Amino acid sequence: MGIYLVIKNNIKRAMRNRMNIVMVVLAPLLICVVTVISLQFKTNIVRVGILDDANTTKEDIKYVMEQLDGYQGIEVQRAESTLINTNLIMGRYHRYIDTTKPLEPQVREIKASTVIAKNVSNSEKSSKTAKQAVGLLITTFLILATVHATQYLKDQKSGTISRYMMSGRVKGSYFIGYCGYTFLITAVQCGVCLGLMTAIMPRVRMEFTLFITIVLTIALLAAVLSMCIVKLSKSDLRANLTASSVAIILSLLAGTFVATEHMPKSMQTLQVLNPINWILNLL
């Protein structure tokens, strides 16, 4: 009964500010959609920059464009000569053609070394996009669940838990009630977020039973982890920062931003210990 009361009262408290609830649903959705879209930039397009100088002729540029532009996913553009390394590092260009040197060998080399995009099936692409989207959702809700869970610390400081215990109830039931509240509210927000995401991005679509399983698993993981962090923290600043750090590290190791197959072998074997990886393997 105490657990039920704690859950009911906290839900009533949370519902008082509807604006907060709307923002906490829309904000993770925005992050997930933006990041998944940005992850699509890492496709098989190879961008080649043409480095020219005063002696470069129009024929040279035309030759390079004809030979490379559109070949096996290559895009060709004239590049700035001042930020050569910076553009390579930041991914603006993958290769350069120097027009002061013989063009034909460079063109041949680029054609030969360009990683030809293998024909990836649509289902593989969908699975990859779904994993990235769910991975980001997990990260976001691991952080947001702690925001809800830190109110337990405020209840502790304000004497609410003491008053609860004076009514003849056990302290542990307040904690379990809070876990239940965090689980429920995270499940609702996650369900709405994932539902909106599947509506906006066709590649993320999944069966209904899988959808429910993913939502409940994310909510359970987020609730358990956030309440453990809150129990070990003395202040909500500490809890929030710890949760952010843990969520980002777990997410990185689970392959949200870097594909698992590109990781070193030792990191791949560590995946078995990562709860986020267990959820992503459901997809």
Place this chain on the structure above:
Amino acid sequence: MNILKVLIRFQTGRRIKEGFSIGYNIIFPILLISILGVLTRNQFGDVITSYQYYTVVMIPFCACMALITAAYAGKEEAYAKTAVRIVMAPISERQIVLSKIFSCTIVFSICNCFTFVICGFIWQLPRGIEWILICLLLVAMSFLVAAIGVLLGTGMKNFLFIKNLINLPVGLCAVAAGVFFPLGTSNPVVQGVLNLSPLTHVNRYLFAMLFDHMKSGVCILILIHVVVGVFISIFAITTFKKEEFLHGDLPGYKE
């Protein structure tokens, strides 16, 4: 002036004792750089290693994340129920706000510069006078971040709501700036959207200085950070609300 020095010394001691500034500005970035460096070891070419890439992009990102610590620094007296003493003491609002901003700036700057130098040595970033300019940029960023954080902590009515959402714009800016993975495009519209993130310009000019020997961009960035930081500090002083500075009772429950 003496009062301000005393307050700065006191606040700086609190920042150091609390441990978050050190943990979040030293340990967390080194951990992230190590993890991301290992995970993406095979994905970088000859120009730069993965560790070098993440050293350059991760430290400014973590410097921005210190916004949360600075916001809490603005609110800590309210939560500790000692704000009334501060308000009743013969200390002006300007001294209260500036002591918080400067104390946060000092601690964040030391942590960020230390992290950069250590990571730069470990992962062999190109060395030279550029490191001094990068440290100056980190100091300027710390000042700006501290000013914004203290503005949120001392002047905003709905502190908890804003504090909960601070992570989101910083996260979005980080993704757009290529902090987690290089994000390149040749589409001018998309590039324009990515350029909306201030971290994109910071990262670009840092790489340009270290790998293309162009120092002018970083000097302009330092100036912009300092000027904007000064304006935000003035704004923080003028919008300082005693009732919000004092308000630490049952935070988040009263609307």
